[in-house]
Amino acid sequence: MRKIALITGSTSGIGKATAIKLSQNGYDLILCGRRADKLDELKNLLSKNGSVHTLIFDVRNKKDVENQLNSLSNEWKNIDVLVNSAGNAHGISPINSGDVEDWDSMIDGNVKGLLYVSKAIIPQMVERKKGHIINLSSVAGKQTYPNGAVYCASKKAVEAISEGMRLDLTEHGIKITNIAPGAVETEFSEVRFKGDKEKAKKVYEGYEPLLAEDIADLIFYTINAPERVTIADIVIYSKSQSAPTTIYKNKAIAQHKV
Numbered sequence: 001m002r003k004i005a006l007i008t009g010s011t012s013g014i015g016k017a018t019a020i021k022l023s024q025n026g027y028d029l030i031l032c033g034r035r036a037d038k039l040d041e042l043k044n045l046l047s048k049n050g051s052v053h054t055l056i057f058d059v060r061n062k063k064d065v066e067n068q069l070n071s072l073s074n075e076w077k078n079i080d081v082l083v084n085s086a087g088n089a090h091g092i093s094p095i096n097s098g099d100v101e102d103w104d105s106m107i108d109g110n111v112k113g114l115l116y117v118s119k120a121i122i123p124q125m126v127e128r129k130k131g132h133i134i135n136l137s138s139v140a141g142k143q144t145y146p147n148g149a150v151y152c153a154s155k156k157a158v159e160a161i162s163e164g165m166r167l168d169l170t171e172h173g174i175k176i177t178n179i180a181p182g183a184v185e186t187e188f189s190e191v192r193f194k195g196d197k198e199k200a201k202k203v204y205e206g207y208e209p210l211l212a213e214d215i216a217d218l219i220f221y222t223i224n225a226p227e228r229v230t231i232a233d234i235v236i237y238s239k240s241q242s243a244p245t246t247i248y249k250n251k252a253i254a255q256h257k258v
């Protein structure tokens with residue numbers, strides 16, 4: 001039977017890898033993102049596997065999110081799997097010198113954006129008594145690290161939202177999975193360091209970091225589990241990482257990888 005997955009932040013990183021994985025495994029996709037050209041590129045790539053619909057919006061824009069998701073046609077509105085993958089770290093600095101714009105972006109995108117999207121999609125899941133929501137948290141949501149207070153706070157909020165969704169939606173037959181990855185080699189660090197490619201590269205040097213595909217495989221595993229199973233909460237590290245700021249790099253423990 002046809003299954004539909006909606007993925008936010010699908011133009012890069014974990015979102016894109018998840019789109020590819022699910023499309024290769026029979027899902028029809030609603031790809032959401034801010035960059036029309038990237039969405040089109042991915043749509044062209046994946047249309048050979050199944051139906052693909054694209055929606056261009058920034059999850060931080062409440063009105064856009066509401067308008068686009070509420071106007072999905074009958075063919076697309078019964079979403080089986082929601083992957084809340086949009087989110088970023090903006091800047092890395094002590095709380096005394098943090099940039100308020102960066103804080104706004106992280107709280108608006110990682111927390112409020114996730115809520116806006118979920119709010120628009122949950123009602124049809126409740127009505128149909130089924131659905132699966134995957135929230136991309138981070139190990140930053142498990143443990144706060146220096147210079148990351150607001151990013152960590154935003155991911156702690158995702159953790160709380162996942163718990164709350166599970167408490168409120170289990171009775172409606174909806175599964176909630178919270179996934180907290182450690183360092184994954186994507187555009188993440190480049191965004192965090194505001195385009196400084198050299199700095200970003202260093203985060204992933206001296207060891208083998210996780211790849212976006214590893215998280216996509218995990219997501220596919222969680223949604224493929226038997227109907228009786230909810231995989232509730234997962235921390236995933238590369239083999240070299242043992243805590244958010246502890247990575248075993250070429251025989252030296254690197255504290256504060258960022």
Ligand code: 8X3
Pocket residue numbers: 137138139140181182183184244245
């Ligand atoms: C990404 C992982 O440890 O850089 O959320 O915050 S970390």
